[in-house]
């Protein structure tokens with residue numbers, strides 16, 4: 457694979473030139489949100505300047521143009537993840553809303569006492585808290601596939617836990633805390649063998665590696681625009697068409713109906729049935745442009761670059777005797793992020809010292825509190841990488857450790 461021209465890529469992100477206290481920003485918090493290239497910002501600005509109108513309602517030129525742009529964004533995303541078409545691509549606000557859509561629209565109507573929802577111990581709160589609540593309301597039991605000492609899923613435990621009582625398996629594709637890449641095709645096959653559905657949380661996968669939802673054969677798959685060089689305010693829920701056709705919406709209003717009388721209402725076609733009210737139109741234009749931008753670079757090259765930088769960070773940090781790293785060693789089982797702790801220094805203090813060096817990392821539980829409880833730590837510091845990061849930036853992260861030791865250890 458030809459390596460990325462990181463210099464040329466960085467020139468498309470003015471924010472990466474910013475300085476604080478005379479030091480250029482080192483942005484290593486991409487699992488929280490990625491930066492937005494000029495091409496995407498310009499596409500959204502042009503939309504507001506030239507095309508802005510509401511969709512699916514007006515019969516005037518601008519509304520027709522806006523409607524086409526909104527619909528074609530669905531087609532582009534469908535092509536990007538290898539969905540069958542726009543009918544399988546629902547635009548949401550973010551990954552969290554996509555997970556809630558499945559829980560409310562399918563879970564509340566399908567789950568009953570005796571059913572089981574199988575998660576993993578590394579799930580993000582967007583999934584874990586949602587299924588916990590749905591379990592409480594429906595009487596379904598929530599169970600967790602164990603994470604082993606290497607930070608990988610214990611697949612023997614998965615095979616034991618997924619049974620004919622399992623109604624759905626809900627698993628993260630790439631952990632936002634451990635970096636672990638989970639065997640989502642195997643988990644989906646296990647679910648299907650027992651007549652269960654599979655929901656895959658792809659927030660940390662679609663931006664970073666090629667994802668083919670048909671190859672995984674997931675029934676549902678969710679991700680966010682802002683984590684893939686796109687805007688905030690838009691996410692995607694992929695669902696198999698026959699399942700989405702059978703599901704009742706849980707948000708109602710204009711745009712999602714076919715016919716309304718004083719007595720009753722009927723629902724519109726997919727995906728509009730699940731998109732009530734005025735949708736994120738400019739954001740859809742931005743997401744379309746982000747997909748084009750990513751594919752111009754190539755997802756395989758993006759994955760290779762991220763994993764090379766993450767492997768370098770892992771090795772530099774692992775060489776520090778007082779650093780504990782969580783998750784698998786670099787390789788096919790680790791994505792483009794590294795979470796760690798520096799002995800004797802709380803993650804928040806470490807992140808604060810990093811910030812003194814203008815190194816932007818995340819510290820805390822990364823919305824995976826149960827996982828941190830299992831790791832036996834209250835928090836961790838996480839460096840997460842994207843197409844514009846360099847080895848020199850990793851060196852600045854490692855250099856800042858010394859200050860933290862002097863101040864806190």
Ligand SMILES: Cc1ncc(COP(=O)(O)O)c(CN[C@@H](CS)C(=O)O)c1O
Pocket residue numbers: 487488489550551552553580582628630631632657659660680691818822823
């Ligand atoms: C695996 C996973 N699943 C769901 C979400 C939620 O994405 P939203 O776009 O916020 O809805 C995230 C977002 N994780 C951010 C914010 S906690 C992080 O710093 O790790 C995620 O990583």
